Amino acid sequence: MDSALLEVKQLTKRFGGIVAVDGVSFNVRKGEIVAVIGPNGAGKTTLFNMISSILEPSEGEVWFKGEKLTGTQVHRLAAKGITRTFQNLQIFESMTVLENVMLGTHTKLKTTIFNAGFRLPVVKEDDETAASLALQALESVGLQDKQAEIAGNLPYGLRKLLELARAIVLKADLILLDEPMAGLNDGESHRLASFLLEMKNKGHSFLFVEHDMAAVMKIADRIVVIDFGVKIAEGSPEQIRNHPKVIDAYLGKELE
Numbered sequence: 029m030d031s032a033l034l035e036v037k038q039l040t041k042r043f044g045g046i047v048a049v050d051g052v053s054f055n056v057r058k059g060e061i062v063a064v065i066g067p068n069g070a071g072k073t074t075l076f077n078m079i080s081s082i083l084e085p086s087e088g089e090v091w092f093k094g095e096k097l098t099g100t101q102v103h104r105l106a107a108k109g110i111t112r113t114f115q116n117l118q119i120f121e122s123m124t125v126l127e128n129v130m131l132g133t134h135t136k137l138k139t140t141i142f143n144a145g146f147r148l149p150v151v152k153e154d155d156e157t158a159a160s161l162a163l164q165a166l167e168s169v170g171l172q173d174k175q176a177e178i179a180g181n182l183p184y185g186l187r188k189l190l191e192l193a194r195a196i197v198l199k200a201d202l203i204l205l206d207e208p209m210a211g212l213n214d215g216e217s218h219r220l221a222s223f224l225l226e227m228k229n230k231g232h233s234f235l236f237v238e239h240d241m242a243a244v245m246k247i248a249d250r251i252v253v254i255d256f257g258v259k260i261a262e263g264s265p266e267q268i269r270n271h272p273k274v275i276d277a278y279l280g281k282e283l284e
């Protein structure tokens with residue numbers, strides 16, 4: 029595997045007296061799936077929000093493709109090759125499934141909000157490209173049959189797949205997933221796991237926070253374990269399953 033795509037360097041976040049994340053460092057390489065796990069309140073969300081430019085770190089930096097990412101505005105991340113999904117889905121409920129994914133293509137296409145308002149000819153051309161890119165993304169998550177449905181009518185599991193289609197439509201190098209398995213039934217989580225492995229084989233990289241330990245063990249190449257804001261372990265699923273500090277941190281809790 030080649031050099032690091034994402035470099036998380038000594039990230040720290042303090043909220044008043046609380047150190048939510050304390051000097052955490054790790055890398056994600058191209059074509060790798062890395063999971064961040066840890067007990068409730070360990071600091072996973074705070075870490076994820078710093079990586080995706082939603083929160084400013086108290087200390088430390090995030091680098092992406094050899095460039096410093098810290099301080100980049102959230103809306104510029106997609107153009108750099110990073111997208112993320114959210115635990116509280118960000119779906120436009122009154123739009124169709126296809127339109128929701130087409131929205132994701134607009135940072136790639138040349139249409140600006142200004143000329144889209146005026147419906148210049150360039151928009152029509154872009155709309156066709158956007159629709160075909162969006163359809164490809166829907167096909168890869170198995171939602172092509174739902175393209176004309178109103179997004180708000182989809183059940184939760186399918187909405188999550190829709191959000192993922194919108195994240196992948198940009199063909200991002202790195203996709204950040206916030207608890208992708210939460211709320212999915214067995215069939216949906218199986219479908220999502222196969223999809224992530226397929227995307228990884230095509231060279232995409234993923235960083236995800238997840239509570240579903242069986243899914244983490246199945247799809248992650250590497251696992252970073254956080255407890256009380258500190259990285260206590262990092263390794264393959266096999267190494268993490270048998271790591272004494274991880275077993276201690278999860279004592280009394282389920283680590284399948």
Ligand SMILES: Nc1ncnc2c1ncn2[C@@H]1O[C@H](COP(=O)(O)OP(=O)(O)OP(=O)(O)O)[C@@H](O)[C@H]1O
Binds near residue numbers: 043067074075
């Ligand atoms: N905005 C905030 N202000 C003050 N404290 C915060 C804030 N956000 C998080 N914290 C605290 O930081 C710590 C880490 O929280 P965080 O939500 O990152 O953990 P987590 O691992 O994502 O938890 P969970 O698994 O329950 O989602 C907790 O003690 C939390 O109370």
